[in-house]
Amino acid sequence: MASWTLGLEPWVWMAAWALVLGVAVWLLVRQPRHDETADAVAILRARFARGEISEEEFRRATAALGADPRQVPR
DSSP states (O other), rough: OOOOOOHHHHHHHHHHHHHHHHHHHHHHHSSOOHHHHHHHHHHHHHHHTSSOOHHHHHHHHHHHOOOOOOGGGO
């Protein structure tokens, strides 16, 4: 007579697929890591290069961002 229990193997497969689905969702929803300060300094550098801001304004804005002093042009 047939049994109504599934046994262990189908549960293992369901758990494996749930894990795969969970990892896929995590990879799709996670936030990419990027440094916003570096983006802001890049914008400041571009504005400084175009002559939109003076060197003093550039240095003040970079200091306000707490950016790495090596990113400041000399």
